[in-house]
Amino acid sequence: MQMNSVPDEDQKKNIIQRFMGLNIGIVPMPLYLLLLVTYVLLTVTKQMPNDMIGAIGIMTLFSFMLEEIGKHIPILNSLGGKVLVVTFLPSYLVYMNWLPSSTTKVVTDFMNNNNFLAVFIALLIVGSISAMNRKTLIKASTRIIVVLLICEVVGPVIGMGVGSLLGLSAYKSYFFIVAPIMAGGVGEGALPLSLGYAAIISMGQQNIFAQILPCVMLGSLVAVVEAGILRQIGVKKPHLTGNGRLVEGDNDDELGSLSSKSDTANISKMLVSGILAITLYLLGVWANSVIHLPAPIVLLIVVMVAKMLGWIPDSVQEGGKSLYSLTVKGISPLLLFGVGVAMTPWKSLVTVFTNIPMLITIFITVTAIVVAAFFSAKFLGMYPVDTAIAVSCCSGQGGTGALAILAAGDRMNLMPFAQVAVRLGGAITVTLSIFLMRIFA
Structure with a gap:
């Protein structure tokens, strides 16, 4: 049993290493996960700063993730899919109130005022x-x-x-x-x-x-x-x-x-x-x-x-x-x-x-x-x-x-x-x- 567990552990380690070696857009996975955790903490505790850094952090988190989604949708990915997803999906999410209100406010204020x-x-x-x-x-x-x-x-x-x-x-x-x-x-x-x-x-x-x-x-x-x-x-x-x-x-x-x-x-x-x-x-x-x-x-x-x-x-x-x-x-x-x-x-x-x-x-x-x-x-x-x-x-x-x-x-x-x-x-x-x-x- 112990002899069989070694390859299993190595396989799991390789999967984790490959996952951590991925990029979300241009952002390495470890850094992206850190940004994601930080975003969740700030949003849950209602401490997201309504300034340029807060807005850029939010836009970085969502934009590169949505680009990845758009690039992997069959047919749509050959019709400018990543642009369609990055631009129009957020519009729908705002319309449905599925984005946190603090996220919408920070990004909207930044885009309108800067x-x-x-x-x-x-x-x-x-x-x-x-x-x-x-x-x-x-x-x-x-x-x-x-x-x-x-x-x-x-x-x-x-x-x-x-x-x-x-x-x-x-x-x-x-x-x-x-x-x-x-x-x-x-x-x-x-x-x-x-x-x-x-x-x-x-x-x-x-x-x-x-x-x-x-x-x-x-x-x-x-x-x-x-x-x-x-x-x-x-x-x-x-x-x-x-x-x-x-x-x-x-x-x-x-x-x-x-x-x-x-x-x-x-x-x-x-x-x-x-x-x-x-x-x-x-x-x-x-x-x-x-x-x-x-x-x-x-x-x-x-x-x-x-x-x-x-x-x-x-x-x-x-x-x-x-x-x-x-x-x-x-x-x-x-x-x-x-x-x-x-x-x-x-x-x-x-x-x-x-x-x-x-x-x-x-x-x-x-x-x-x-x-x-x-x-x-x-x-x-x-x-x-x-x-x-x-x-x-x-x-x-x-x-x-x-x-x-x-x-x-x-x-x-x-x-x-x-x-x-x-x-x-x-x-x-x-x-x-x-x-x-x-x-x-």
């Missing part, structure tokens, strides 16, 4: 653009605007056509379904759209906002799923994707020689790139008070111009690559969970599912945008998969939607171009919609 999304976008834009090939940036910037303008025509035409076939008027289809989807999110899209409508028609702004918000939410969800599908198309047909590059033929990486010197991130260079991102964002905040241009757009324009003119030193470019990796691997999962808890009302999503004509119109509109971007990209010498993922962000939930869409498509380095689609596309849609409302109301 502008964490803006920090993420600033770091990602500077990191990705500074590490990008300069010639590629010049070519891609001009061409993606052409693709975006094509989609600004195709999306509304198809959306109104489908809505009319399903018994919705062209007026209802465009102003209350298609335009909200393409308006650039909630704060800079649906909100000004509802204010503009309310000034023209005899309907309260809050009622208008309540009608169009579900379309924004579901449009973003559809775009996330389709980004996952596009990623799979790229895997099966490699000639259709640049794996994060938009323009065909630019295979050289001007930072290749820099990155090959060492696999270790240069902390000082990365910090300089981060300080550059923060400085330019603050400059954008000031510029917004003068020229009323959103801070992320000011940041985007300044960095893109500096890159195109070759003004960004090699040291900052190398730091940008490290900054980009840190942002994508370490911050994006946390931010997605925070978006799900604080900025994704589950009730709004459910509202649309009960209206089949509206549901179909939303799906077809987003699909039309994706298909138009996919095929027009090929004619412009761009990679269809990457272009379609970037441009589909114009039908997302603003910056939060762009984050989820790019994460589902595994193309986070396209954030600068996604910002062009969101901001420029949204501005065009809001302006045009309010102008047309004055004519047809």
Whole structure:
């Protein structure tokens, strides 16, 4: 009996060692278990600190766990499953009151009061653009605007056509379904759209906002799923994707020689790139008070111009690559969970599912945008998969939607171009919609 027990004990020891050797996301299992125990103790004793450390600890615990769940769900894992789970499952848990109230409050307060999304976008834009090939940036910037303008025509035409076939008027289809989807999110899209409508028609702004918000939410969800599908198309047909590059033929990486010197991130260079991102964002905040241009757009324009003119030193470019990796691997999962808890009302999503004509119109509109971007990209010498993922962000939930869409498509380095689609596309849609409302109301 004793001789047989030795292998059993060794087997148990090996199982425990293998388990403790696992990672939850990027977090080693022993550290994750310590974080879990600490979270439970603080929650049970009602001592969870309502500050940045408490929020980041909670978001780390849940986001990496939900990512692991999403990666292991069959079929869903190939459609951006980890993003869907990390973003939309927390929304459902909040709706059902299944998350501890202290957890919801800490995360919501942090997301609403600290502008964490803006920090993420600033770091990602500077990191990705500074590490990008300069010639590629010049070519891609001009061409993606052409693709975006094509989609600004195709999306509304198809959306109104489908809505009319399903018994919705062209007026209802465009102003209350298609335009909200393409308006650039909630704060800079649906909100000004509802204010503009309310000034023209005899309907309260809050009622208008309540009608169009579900379309924004579901449009973003559809775009996330389709980004996952596009990623799979790229895997099966490699000639259709640049794996994060938009323009065909630019295979050289001007930072290749820099990155090959060492696999270790240069902390000082990365910090300089981060300080550059923060400085330019603050400059954008000031510029917004003068020229009323959103801070992320000011940041985007300044960095893109500096890159195109070759003004960004090699040291900052190398730091940008490290900054980009840190942002994508370490911050994006946390931010997605925070978006799900604080900025994704589950009730709004459910509202649309009960209206089949509206549901179909939303799906077809987003699909039309994706298909138009996919095929027009090929004619412009761009990679269809990457272009379609970037441009589909114009039908997302603003910056939060762009984050989820790019994460589902595994193309986070396209954030600068996604910002062009969101901001420029949204501005065009809001302006045009309010102008047309004055004519047809």
